[in-house]
Amino acid sequence: MSSGNNSQQPSLVGGHAEWIKGATESTIGSVTGSQAWTTSGEQAKAHAVDTMKAAGENRDPSIQGYGKVEQKLGQVAGCEGMVKEGAASKNGARVMDESEEEVDTRIESLLRQRQSLTDDLLARPYDLILYIQRALVYADLAYPDLAAGDAYRALLLTDEVRDESFEYHEQALEALKSHADGPLLDVLEHGSLLGSQSRLPELDGGAKDIPALASLTSIRCYQILSLNLLLCGCLKSASKFCERGLALSPQNQELLNTRSYIQTVAERRTRKPSSGVNDLPDWGMVRREIYPWNSYEPNRFSEDSLDFLNTELATMAPKCTVQVAELPVLLECPSRTDGYDIIPTCSQLGLFAKEDIAPGEDVLVEYSLVTANNRLKESVCDACSGELPPLGSESTAVNCPDCYDTVFCDQYCFEQAQNLYHPAVCDKDVDSIAKDPDAKEADSSLHLLLLARVLAMAAHQGINPLDVNQIKYIWGDFISSKTNEIDLSPNAGPPPDWTLPFSFAYNIETPLHILEKMDIDIYATLADYDVWVFNTLYSKFRGTASARKNPRDGRPDVAAVHPFWCLANHDCDPNVTWDWGGRMVLKAREKRIVDDAPGGIRAGEEILSHYCDVDLPVKQRREWARGSLGGWCMCHRCRQEATDAENTPE
Ligand SMILES: [Zn+2]
Numbered sequence: 144m145s146s147g148n149n150s151q152q153p154s155l156v157g158g159h160a161e162w163i164k165g166a167t168e169s170t171i172g173s174v175t176g177s178q179a180w181t182t183s184g185e186q187a188k189a190h191a192v193d194t195m196k197a198a199g200e201n202r203d204p205s206i207q208g209y210g211k212v213e214q215k216l217g218q219v220a221g222c223e224g225m226v227k228e229g230a231a232s233k234n235g236a237r238v239m240d241e242s243e244e245e246v247d248t249r250i251e252s253l254l255r256q257r258q259s260l261t262d263d264l265l266a267r268p269y270d271l272i273l274y275i276q277r278a279l280v281y282a283d284l285a286y287p288d289l290a291a292g293d294a295y296r297a298l299l300l301t302d303e304v305r306d307e308s309f310e311y312h313e314q315a316l317e318a319l320k321s322h323a324d325g326p327l328l329d330v331l332e333h334g335s336l337l338g339s340q341s342r343l344p345e346l347d348g349g350a351k352d353i354p355a356l357a358s359l360t361s362i363r364c365y366q367i368l369s370l371n372l373l374l375c376g377c378l379k380s381a382s383k384f385c386e387r388g389l390a391l392s393p394q395n396q397e398l399l400n401t402r403s404y405i406q407t408v409a410e411r412r413t414r415k416p417s418s419g420v421n422d423l424p425d426w427g428m429v430r431r432e433i434y435p436w437n438s439y440e441p442n443r444f445s446e447d448s449l450d451f452l453n454t455e456l457a458t459m460a461p462k463c464t465v466q467v468a469e470l471p472v473l474l475e476c477p478s479r480t481d482g483y484d485i486i487p488t489c490s491q492l493g494l495f496a497k498e499d500i501a502p503g504e505d506v507l508v509e510y511s512l513v514t515a516n517n518r519l520k521e522s523v524c525d526a527c528s529g530e531l532p533p534l535g536s537e538s539t540a541v542n543c544p545d546c547y548d549t550v551f552c553d554q555y556c557f558e559q560a561q562n563l564y565h566p567a568v569c570d571k572d573v574d575s576i577a578k579d580p581d582a583k584e585a586d587s588s589l590h591l592l593l594l595a596r597v598l599a600m601a602a603h604q605g606i607n608p609l610d611v612n613q614i615k616y617i618w619g620d621f622i623s624s625k626t627n628e629i630d631l632s633p634n635a636g637p638p639p640d641w642t643l644p645f646s647f648a649y650n651i652e653t654p655l656h657i658l659e660k661m662d663i664d665i666y667a668t669l670a671d672y673d674v675w676v677f678n679t680l681y682s683k684f685r686g687t688a689s690a691r692k693n694p695r696d697g698r699p700d701v702a703a704v705h706p707f708w709c710l711a712n713h714d715c716d717p718n719v720t721w722d723w724g725g726r727m728v729l730k731a732r733e734k735r736i737v738d739d740a741p742g743g744i745r746a747g748e749e750i751l752s753h754y755c756d757v758d759l760p761v762k763q764r765r766e767w768a769r770g771s772l773g774g775w776c777m778c779h780r781c782r783q784e785a786t787d788a789e790n791t792p793e
Pocket residue numbers: 524525526527528529551552553556725
C-alpha cells in the first residue's frame with residue numbers, strides 16, 4: 144500500500160473523536176431536555192462505531208498503535224477500537240480483558256491508595272509530589288476532573304518552590320527537598336519527560352538542583368492537566384496547559400500527542416476547522432455521585448435526619464411534615480408504560496400536610512441565606528437577596544460597619560449574616576469575583592456564587608462545607624459510582640453518560656481563588672476544600688436552586704437554594720403555587736389545573752410543587768421538566784394526557 148493511501152483511510156482518532164461528540168451531544172440533550180440533540184447524538188455514536196471498525200480493520204496495531212494514552216482516551220470516550228489498539232500496542236498481541244471480580248479488586252486497591260495518599264497529604268500538605276501521585280491514582284480511577292484538581296495544586300506549588308517571595312515558599316521547598324536525594328521519582332519517569340530535558344544539574348554535595356526539579360515537575364503537571372481536562376471535555380483549558388508545557392519542553396512527545404488529540408476532538412465537536420484557542424469549548428461533563436470516600440452524606444431517610452428536618456420545618460411550615468414519599472421512577476425516554484396502572488417507584492423525601500390547609504393559605508414560608516447575586520451594583524440584600532428598602536431616614540437597611548459596601552435589608556438579615564457567614568468574607572474583596580458576567584455565563588456564575596456562600600458559611604462556622612445544615616440534606620441527583628464507572632474491557636459498550644457540568648475555571652480555579660481571597664490556606668485545609676467537595680456542592684445546587692431574572696434585560700441575576708421548598712416534589716397538577724421575593728412562599732392553590740378541581744389540601748396529602756411551566760402541553764412539559772427533574776415526568780397528569788393523545792386520532 145502506498146503511503147499516499149493513508150489519507151484515504153478512516154481515521155481512528157477521527158472515529159474516536161466522533162464518539163466523544165456523540166456522547167457529549169446526548170448528554171447535552173438529557174440536560175437541556177432537547178430531543179433533537181439526543182437523537183443526533185445517538186446517530187453520531189452509531190456512525191462513529193462504523194468509522195472505528197473500518198479504521199481498525201485497516202491497521203496493524205503493533206506498528207501503528209497508540210499505546211496507553213490512546214487506550215485511556217478510548218476508554219473514557221468508549222471507543223472499542225481504540226482501547227483494543229492501545230492495549231495491543233502496549234502489550235504486544237495480548238489484549239487486556241478483566242473479569243468483574245478483577246475490576247472490583249483493582250478499584251478497591253486504587254481507592255486504598257487514594258486514601259493513603261490523602262492521609263499523607265493531610266500530614267504534608269505542601270508536598271507537590273504527593274499531589275501528583277494522587278492525581279495519577281484519580282486518573283486510573285477514571286476521575287479526570289479530580290486528577291486535574293490535584294495536578295493544578297501541584298503546579299501552584301512548583302511556583303511556590305521557585306519564588307522566594309511566595310507565601311508558602313519555605314514549606315513547599317522543604318517538602319520537595321525531602322524527595323531530592325536518590326534516584327529521580329517514579330512519577331517523573333514518564334513518557335519522554337526526562338529525555339527531553341537536559342540532565343538535572345547536581346549541586347556540589349550531589350543533591351539535585353531544587354528549582355530545576357520544580358521546573359521539570361511543572362512539565363509533568365502540564366501533561367496531567369492537559370490530558371485530563373481533555374478527557375473532561377474542557378478543551379480550551381486543556382489546550383492552554385498543553386501549550387504552556389510545550390513552551391517549556393517543545394519536543395515533549397506526550398504533550399505533542401495531547402495537542403493533536405485536542406485539535407481532533409475540537410474539530411469534531413465544533414464541526415469546523417479549529418481557529419483560536421479562545422473559541423474552543425470549555426465545559427464538559429464529569430461524574431455526579433456520592434464519592435466512595437464521601438462520609439458526609441447523611442442517610443436522609445433515617446429517624447435522626449427526619450427529626451432534624453421536622454424540627455426545622457416546624458417554624459416555616461407549621462401544618463406540614465417531612466416524610467418518605469414514593470415517587471415514580473423517571474424514565475430516560477418516552478415509553479409505553481404511560482397507560483399502565485402500576486409503575487416502578489423509588490423512595491424520596493417529600494412534604495406532607497398534617498392538617499387541612501385552606502385554598503390560598505400559606506403552606507411554607509422559608510428564609511434562606513444560601514443566595515447569590517451576580518451584579519456588582521445591585522440593590523439587593525447581601526443575605527437574603529431580597530430587594531433593599533428605599534433609602535431615606537425611615538429605611539430599615541443596615542450597612543456592615545466594617546465593610547461599608549455590604550448592605551442588608553434589615554437588622555434581622557444583618558444578624559443572620561453575622562452569625563452564619565459574613566465575618567469570613569467581611570472586607571476581603573471577595574465581592575468582585577464572578578460579577579457582571581457575559582450573558583452565557585450568567586447561570587454558571589450564580590452557581591459559583593452559591594458555592595462561594597457555602598464556603599463562607601463553612602469557614603465561619605469552622606465545619607466542612609458538606610456539613611452546612613442548609614445543604615447537607617439536599618439530594619444532588621447522584622448516580623451510583625458503579626454506573627459511572629468506565630468499563631476497561633475492550634468489549635465494553637458505549638461509556639456511561641456523566642451528568643455533572645464541569646469546567647476548569649468554575650470547578651477548580653475560581654473556588655481556590657475565592658478561598659485565597661478569604662485568607663484560607665488552600666493546602667493546609669485540603670480536607671475541607673478538595674475539588675470533590677466543590678463538585679458535590681454543585682451537584683446539590685443544580686436542580687434545586689431557583690433564579691430570578693432581571694426584568695430589565697431578562698438575565699438571571701439572583702439565585703437561591705431553599706432546602707425545604709425543594710423537598711416538595713414535582714407534579715404537573717400541583718396543589719401549591721410558589722413565589723420567591725425575600726422569602727420563598729408556597730401557597731395552596733385556589734383551583735387545580737386538572738378539571739378546575741377546587742384547591743386546598745387535606746391532612747395526609749402530599750404537597751405537590753412544580754419545576755416547569757405547567758400550562759404547556761404534555762410533550763413540551765415533559766421535555767422541559769427533564770432538565771430539572773433528570774428524567775421523563777411520570778406524574779399522573781402526564782401519563783393520562785400522553786395516553787389520551789395516543790388514543791385520539793389526529
Ligand atoms: Zn435581607
